[in-house]
Structures are given as structure tokens and as C-alpha cells.
Amino acid sequence: MNININNLNTYEKQLFNKANEVIARLNDHQFQGYIVGGSVRNILLGLPINDIDITTDALPEDMLKIFEHTIPVGIEHGTIMIINEFPFEVTTFRTELGYSDHRRPDKVAFVKDLVEDLKRRDFTVNAMALKGSTVIDYFDGIDDIQNKLIKAVGNPYERFQEDALRMLRALRFMSQLDFEIERSTLHAIQSNIETIQHVSIERIIVELKKLCQGTNFEKAISLFFELGMNLYIPFFKEIEKSAFCKSNDFLIWIAKLCINQPQLMNHLNALKISNKEKKTIKSMIEINGLMHSNTDKRLILFQYGIDLVMQYMQHFMANFEQNIESIQNLYEQLPIKNNKALAVNGHDIIETLNMKSGPWLKTVIHQLTQKVVTGELKNDKNELLKWVKEHVKI
Secondary structure, X not given: OEOOHHHOOHHHHHHHHHHHHHHHHHHHOOOOEEEEOHHHHHXXXXXXXXXXXXXXXXXXXXXXXXXXXXXXXXXXXXXXXXXXXXXXXXXXXXXXXXXXXXXXXXXXXXXOOHHHHHOOXXXXXXXXXXXXXXXXXXXXXXXXXXXXXXXXXXXXXXXXXXXXXXXXXXXXXXXXXXXXXXXXXXXXXXXXXXXXXXXXXXXXXXXXXXXXXXOOHHHHHHHHHHOOHHHHOOOHHHOOHHHOOXXXXXXXXXXXXXXXXXXXXXXXXXXXXXXXXXXXXXXHHHHXXXXXXXXXXXXXXXXXXXXXXXXXXXXXXXXXXXXXXXXXXXXXXXXXXXXXXXXXXXXXXXXXXXXXXXXXXXXHHHHHHHHHHOOOOOOOHHHHHHHHHHHOOO
């Protein structure tokens, strides 16, 4: 089968041309070179192509001699990054031997045969190569694309024994490509499901984030729970059936799970996500509680800002689009949008009351802020200090 590069956008054409220049340079030195992996799959599906991987029979030391601009990103596994306007990861044909930890090969052996290199890959849709405009397809990946199937290369049981993360990748591709998982591949996942516990939570989270962004995320997340994959993964193994839910945003999904089952917050650290991500999750949970307690929306907007509130509404409110303009207007009309905009500060209050600073001061500033935000008081220094004199008793 031949592909037509003219169907690509300008960026993708440049990317392919520069990749083919790298391959031509390898050919000039009597080495083979092929475009492989996701870029071949995506060009057949008409999906965006962001990067290109290349495979070759040249050894890493050969590549370092042939190309001037290189970075040895994974030289022990045969991977050299070659810079030719764009970065290309170029990897020596290899076979992988032994996977005692279900995560990484015990040994990598370089080979001279493209078929041997492609047969170690996870799924047929990812095991195709491209030479010029010709697709090289030893494992019927084109047929599986046409039939919308995720199918393991060779023996599916062996593929998942080699790297347990491939089981979750099957669900991720199911979501991203809107494909089904082929029957024998699905059966092999069921048979190997407990081996997912050997995979680091960091690698799992990367896949789950991509899964959530896919067009078929609902079906993929449902299968994640149906298979019981969650039972072998930190945090997710604590989830009760009554808390099961879905979202096309990973952080929102975690927030919804925690809302449905509040005890999950005790296990949030097990996900090993960033503090910023944890803060977003906690903010979503807090906003949800405030929204359901009929708290003045002006106070919620002031405390969390327009972006977080809009994010909450987008994922938690069915009539989100109908409320966009009213929420934006409400935010724009706030007398102040942060604490610094308050017309008085701690020093003003201390001086007015002739008191020493203490925990009481934070409470007073909070009271003033709320009253200004809700319009009970004007953001005027004299008016605010007058209220302080009349109402603050220490």
C-alpha cells in the first residue's frame, strides 16, 4: 500500500521530508532506515502527526559517526536522537529477551532484520513501517485499521507478559482511535490483569491521562473497571463500585471519584501527581461543595477565580453553555478580584483599633473582603475602617 504525502499539512510534510533526509543519509552509508510506529498509523488514519520515529540496522556508534547533531537519549537500548531541524529518535533494529519484572526487557539484542524489530512491538496498528511512500505491513495492521481493531502482534499473552503496561495502552488506543479490542487480545488482558501491579504509578498515570482525552473515553473507562484493572493500581484499588464515574479530563475524573467517595482523598498521594494537580482536584471538590450549599457565587468566583469556576461548570453542570455569559458578567462586576485590591490592609486596621497583631486580624480582613465582594460594604477605606470600629471587639 502507498500513502500520499500531499494530503499532509505543511508542518507534517516538512517533518516527513526531514525524516526522509535522515533515512537517505543512512542509505548513503549502506544502512537501512524506515519510519515506524505511531506516525505511520496516524497517516493511514488521517490523524495529526507530531513526531516521527525511525528504525535502522545502523548501530548507535555508526549513527554517532554519520550525523553531526546527535543526543544519546537511550544509547544502551540503541536509541539516538538525531537533529535535522526536527528531533528524530532513531533506534537500531532490536529484539528483546526476558521480562522478569513485566516492565522492561532483561536484555536487548541488536539485529539486522526489520521483521524481528517490528514483531517485538505491542499492537499491529503500531507495527508498520514506511519506506518512501510504501507501507510495509507484516502483521496486517492495515486490515486491523480498516476493521477498527486493537490487536496484539503475535501471541497476545506473551506481549502482555513482556510489558504489563501494554494492557492499559490497549484501552488508551481504544479510547483515542475509537477502536474495539480484538477478542484474543482482550482475553489475554483478562488472563494477565494482575501483572499491571508491577508497573509504576507514574507510567500508569501517563496512559490514563491520554485515555481520558480520547473520543471513546467512556467505553474505555468502563472497561477499565469491568476488567478489574483498577484493583491492582494504587488509589484506584480503593474505589467502590458506587463511586464509578467517567470524565474526559483526568483531574476532573479523580475529583468526581473523590466526591462520590470522600475517603479516596486519603489515598490521593498514591497517584504521585504534582502539587499543582492535587490543588486543582481539591479546588474542584471544594467548589462542588460550595455550589451545592448555595454559597453566593460571587464569593466562589472571588476565592477560586474565573478559570477554575468555569472549568468546574464545564464538567459538572449540564447547562454550562447557557450560564457562561452570566458567570463572566458576575466576575467582571466584582468590586475586587483579589485581597490586594481591598482598600485597607492589616496595618490600617491595627492602627485604627490600637491593637497588637494576632489571629483575629486575618478573620477581620476575611469579613471585610466578603462584605465588599457581596456589596454589603463599598471598597472605601473610610467606610471599611468605620465598620471595623463599630463591629470588631477583641
